[in-house]
Amino acid sequence: MKKLSLWGLVLVVLTVLSCNFTEEMTLNEDGSGRMSVSFDGSELMQMAGEEMKSTNEKAVDSIISFKQMLEEKKDSIAQLSPEEQEKIKKLEPFSLHMVMNPESKEMKFDLFSDFKNVADVNDAFNAFQSASMLNPPGGNSEQKAKMNAPEPATKVNYSFKGSSFSRSSEIIDQALFQQGLDSLQGAEMFLSGSTYTLKYHFPKRVKSVSAEDATFSADGKTMIYEVKFMDLMKDPSILDLEVELED
Numbered sequence: 719m720k721k722l723s724l725w726g727l728v729l730v731v732l733t734v735l736s737c738n739f740t741e742e743m744t745l746n747e748d749g750s751g752r753m754s755v756s757f758d759g760s761e762l763m764q765m766a767g768e769e770m771k772s773t774n775e776k777a778v779d780s781i782i783s784f785k786q787m788l789e790e791k792k793d794s795i796a797q798l799s800p801e802e803q804e805k806i807k808k809l810e811p812f813s814l815h816m817v818m819n820p821e822s823k824e825m826k827f828d829l830f831s832d833f834k835n836v837a838d839v840n841d842a843f844n845a846f847q848s849a850s851m852l853n854p855p856g857g858n859s860e861q862k863a864k865m866n867a868p869e870p871a872t873k874v875n876y877s878f879k880g881s882s883f884s885r886s887s888e889i890i891d892q893a894l895f896q897q898g899l900d901s902l903q904g905a906e907m908f909l910s911g912s913t914y915t916l917k918y919h920f921p922k923r924v925k926s927v928s929a930e931d932a933t934f935s936a937d938g939k940t941m942i943y944e945v946k947f948m949d950l951m952k953d954p955s956i957l958d959l960e961v962e963l964e965d
Contacts, residue, residue: 738947740915741842747921749878753839754830755846760823777819784809805848805869811838812845836876844870871895872954881922883961887954902951912947914957922963929959 738758745751788795788810795803815828829846833839871894877884889895902909923938932943945956 738912738914739843739846740917742917742919743836743876744919745836745878745883745921749836750832750834751836752830752832753836753842754828755842756826756828757846759825759827777821779817779819780815782814782816784812784814808841809845809848812842836878840875841870841873843874844872869894871898874954881925881963881965883918883920883959883963885916885957885959887958889954899952902948906948909948909951910946913944914947914950915942915944916957916959917942918961920961920963922965924961925964926962927959928961 740754740756742754742756743751788806795806798806811831811833812829813831815826815830817824817826819825827846829842831839831842839845869891871889871891872887873890874885874887877886918941920939920941924934924941927941929941929943932941934941941961943957943959949956
């Protein structure tokens, strides 16, 4: 069997099998905080772990800073169109924590960023997908040329003002959105059990939320809301939220 490289497996997870996500956010009273989009691919590692062990793939537990990575790749980036450069530039605030261990069958990815204003990390999920298009530092020249970030079909915006928080989505390219839906039709059965979960930690107790099925921690400050991945792909607005916090 052809050797499955470490980064090749990352690309498989991020572009094909990335379907169980957790979008986690911690908000402070001053509007700062941390955003992360994480994926646990341990189930895939159960299948690929033995092959990786047989090819002497080493365990990895590392953090990739995209700010540093883009600086190292600045010459290649400069050769791209202004539009492509702008898309890739959106990765700059993020870092990627990657854990892959064939022995323990562990595979986890966590794209995260600290922010001063939550609007600074709009489109975190698109950033997670774009991360799969960049090769790690040290790749060959052919790899370095393959840096085009995918064209997004949707956009997510976050807002936190006073005691009001919102998450809103919009389809910015209907044709591209439909194309994405068409490409998922053959995988709908495979993706039927997949989920996308919001886990938001607020600085105060939640007074009201527009999502009827949301659940809360005992102190009322953490909200969890889970939807089916395919439902989200068909209608991004199902994760639109309006949250009011207690004064």
